[in-house]
Amino acid sequence: MSTHVLRAWESRYGLLTPSRSSGGYRLYGVDDERRVREVLSLRDQGVSAMEAARQVLAAERAGAQATGEADGDDPGLDTGSRVAANGDGSLRVDPPMLVTQLLDAITALDEDRAHAVLDTAFLDRSVESAVVDVLVPFFVKVGEQWELGRIGIAQEHFASSLVRRRLGALSMTWGLGTGPVAVLACPPGEFHDIILLSFGVLLGRAGWRVRYLGPDTPIASLTAAADLTSPDAVVLASRRPSGFRAHAKELRRLGDRHPVWVAGRGTTPRILEEIRAYHLGPDLVADVQQLTEFARQRRRAAGERSEAVEQEHGERSDAQRNGSVNGRQAEPVNGRVNGHAAHATSEARSDSEPHA
Numbered sequence: 425m426s427t428h429v430l431r432a433w434e435s436r437y438g439l440l441t442p443s444r445s446s447g448g449y450r451l452y453g454v455d456d457e458r459r460v461r462e463v464l465s466l467r468d469q470g471v472s473a474m475e476a477a478r479q480v481l482a483a484e485r486a487g488a489q490a491t492g493e494a495d496g497d498d499p500g501l502d503t504g505s506r507v508a509a510n511g512d513g514s515l516r517v518d519p520p521m522l523v524t525q526l527l528d529a530i531t532a533l534d535e536d537r538a539h540a541v542l543d544t545a546f547l548d549r550s551v552e553s554a555v556v557d558v559l560v561p562f563f564v565k566v567g568e569q570w571e572l573g574r575i576g577i578a579q580e581h582f583a584s585s586l587v588r589r590r591l592g593a594l595s596m597t598w599g600l601g602t603g604p605v606a607v608l609a610c611p612p613g614e615f616h617d618i619i620l621l622s623f624g625v626l627l628g629r630a631g632w633r634v635r636y637l638g639p640d641t642p643i644a645s646l647t648a649a650a651d652l653t654s655p656d657a658v659v660l661a662s663r664r665p666s667g668f669r670a671h672a673k674e675l676r677r678l679g680d681r682h683p684v685w686v687a688g689r690g691t692t693p694r695i696l697e698e699i700r701a702y703h704l705g706p707d708l709v710a711d712v713q714q715l716t717e718f719a720r721q722r723r724r725a726a727g728e729r730s731e732a733v734e735q736e737h738g739e740r741s742d743a744q745r746n747g748s749v750n751g752r753q754a755e756p757v758n759g760r761v762n763g764h765a766a767h768a769t770s771e772a773r774s775d776s777e778p779h780a
């Protein structure tokens with residue numbers, strides 16, 4: 425059998441669980457060999473590889489449950505925790521397994537295998553689940569392994585660049601449509617933008633139009649971008665509080681003009697107080713919902729205000745035509761009223777306080 429097929433069966437179906445030699449080579453055990461033989465035998469009978477893998481693992485699981493093995497004290501080795509059936513009967517590898525497989529592939533700098541694992545993650549689950557349940561825990565693990573000295577900077581850069589390319593492919597349509605606009609950036613000196621990028625992908629899927637400025641963005645440039653696009657949200661992410669603190673004054677000013685949301689580990693309660701911004705917590709899916717609801721309310725409030733202004737203008741014009749403006753000059757309606765961020769912000773703020 426080719427190593428390519430063995431790896432595909434490992435990453436796609438969770439059929440194999442090789443350990444690793446000190447040199448990083450896969451060491452297959454007797455159970456792996458038995459499963460491969462069983463799948464081959466089923467394939468000879470005309471069963472597809474996917475279906476065969478499902479049957480072999482299901483039989484194994486049933487046997488383990490019958491003998492009580494499934495309640496053993498290492499849940500990571502229980503096939504029931506590695507695979508689950510999709511509605512169509514195909515197999516779905518569970519997120520912890522995908523994280524382990526991805527980490528394995530990254531440790532070996534194996535681009536092909538890493539993409540195969542990500543293919544499985546993105547094909548079997550929603551983009552939301554692939555991001556939240558696989559990519560985020562994967563990066564936590566990368567950090568842990570790095571701290572333990574088990575992987576090096578090369579692996580970390582490799583992982584970041586590979587995931588960034590995958591997310592990039594998902595970002596191709598996030599600028600389209602007529603949905604609310606979000607400007608996304610990291611403050612100067614902050615290069616950890618993968619979660620911000622992931623968040624952009626989720627926002628795009630929720631109908632937002634994303635303007636992504638990315639890492640290390642000068643606050644003056646962020647402000648200029650926000651002034652240019654009149655966004656429904658400016659989202660700034662930093663791991664370090666200093667990333668925000670160093671620009672507290674400018675960020676407060678930016679917040680007077682546009683709704684500013686901050687995220688990441690740098691958002692301590694003190695920082696939130698200092699820059700007076702809204703806060704996005706660690707649950708990316710809930711954050712998308714919160715931002716969407718905020719934008720909806722804000723647009724509705726702006727629409728109502730604009731209607732009121734138009735009505736008032738209409739009444740004044742009538743009065744003017746009738747020559748009774750009470751001595752006041754009729755004001756031109758400001759073309760920006762519809763999207764006037766500062767007003768909408770201060771109103772929306774009163775019903776949705778920043779939370780630390």
Ligand code: B12
Nearest residue numbers: 563564567584614615616617618619623661687688689706
């Ligand atoms: C990948 C990575 C890199 C990549 C970043 C690639 C990229 N474009 O993002 C690169 C190689 C550039 C890098 C560089 C560095 N890194 Co680094 N890096 C990491 C790693 C492995 C993952 C980072 C990550 O994305 N984490 C994402 C999630 C998993 O972590 P999180 O921050 O807790 O995020 C959660 C919430 O805070 C929230 N959230 C975070 N951001 C956002 C954004 C939005 C919009 C929302 C809604 C929510 C949200 O959601 C997440 C899930 O709940 C971490 C390890 C780790 N555990 O984080 C180290 C880590 C952050 N790096 C570290 C260090 C030291 C560095 C460098 C200084 C190394 C160096 N000597 O050059 C530089 C600093 C660069 C800089 N100035 O910013 C340290 C930080 C130590 C510390 N005490 O702060 C860490 C913790 C590694 C370690 N264990 O030592 N790094």
